[in-house]
Amino acid sequence: MILRLRVSFPDRPGALGQVARVLGTLGADILQVTVLERETGRAVDDFIVSWPGGPDAATVRDRLAVVPGMRVEGVWPTRETPGAAPDYDLLRHVAADPSRAFPTLVDAVPDLVGAEWAVALASGEGGLVHRSWQAPAVLDEDGGLAGVKFGDLTPLRPAVLASGPYRLMSLPVPGAALHVVLARTEGPPFHRAEMDRANRVVEIVSIIAASA
Template sequence: MVLVSYLLRVVLPDRPGALGAVASAIGEAGGDIVGVDVVEHRSDGSAVDDLLVDLPTGRLLDSLVTACRSVDDVTVEFIGHYSPGGHLHRDLEAVEAMTTDPKNADTILVDLIPGVFRSGWSLLVSLDGGRVRVERAAGGAPETDGYLAPWMPMGKPTRIVTDAWAPESWTDVVAVGAPLEVPERAIILGRDGGPRILDSELARLSHLADLVTVIRQSTHLQQSSAHGESEGQHAGGTGTA
């Protein structure tokens, strides 16, 4: 049996049993939930969850939407194909990966963002002669290199407006960015066609970008400390010779 993976973003009541009811309805429709991530808890008593669902080929995609809507007070914000072999990752997994190789924490984060934020792409960009230079891209990011982008330099977390600067590959893109160490360098999270990027997701991206700086700086401090100790031992040995 061949399975197709879909990403569903659902809004449901933030109360015990609501997710279980959705899972049961999806199961009755033939879907198998293989990943769940709580994206946001809202002040109105609702929650936003991302569900990674496998559906056998031949089953109608609309059946998943109908199943979710059969549960009281549940709506589907987005549904779309999820890349084969894709997985949902949590922010902590990204941090753990970055700390294993601190010097490359920035590129590691770019590679992991499509999994952390689900069905998206990412870019690590910097300014070069006033134009955007792409240092690294992941998840099928659109053409960006060499363009004059009004969102760079980036002094704070920013929602990127795809106006006159953007090439055709940015059509229907939703994207946000966060500065990485300096305003002339930034990490971009984007999605083609949705789902929309929530304020909570932008805050998480900014936090992860800040952690890149902390992790990389800690490496420099450790190296400086080790170098200082080495020099001190060398000096001490010379003095007692």
């Protein structure tokens, strides 16, 4: 099983090594480490690990808790391939067929940030324009999901949101009267580093689409 593990720990020499040692004792093979934050004396890193028959999140938290200052913010399954460049692949497909720029974006952008699915919504009323194949079937044509109206959750600037079981990220598409909303039900809320990465890709896609 491939899992993503988000850990917050004191930003001091040797702390990352302590995390790696604890994960090793639990049988995890660390495939990739991504630095999300280094501020106010703390670090937040995402670990992609291979974990055959991996322990549950509570076990991971308990084992890491023995290290002073460690905090597990989330453990969840991921489709990510360590060492891959999904953002470059997405942009290559968009450049090859700009007429499908936004459907391609919606289908591929979840893999950039460990999201489960994405939708494109028309600005204003929030009508559904396109959805990735992973998006739940209960998503209706008005952009509603489990009592949530996405049209009410799409501000003019990128934002991280939460509603019910969903962690949401809302990204306006410049010049297209669209918003892209990404969601996941497992793991922590989207980090601002994830939001910044996805937003840069959305901006580049909008430039390619406008120039076609």
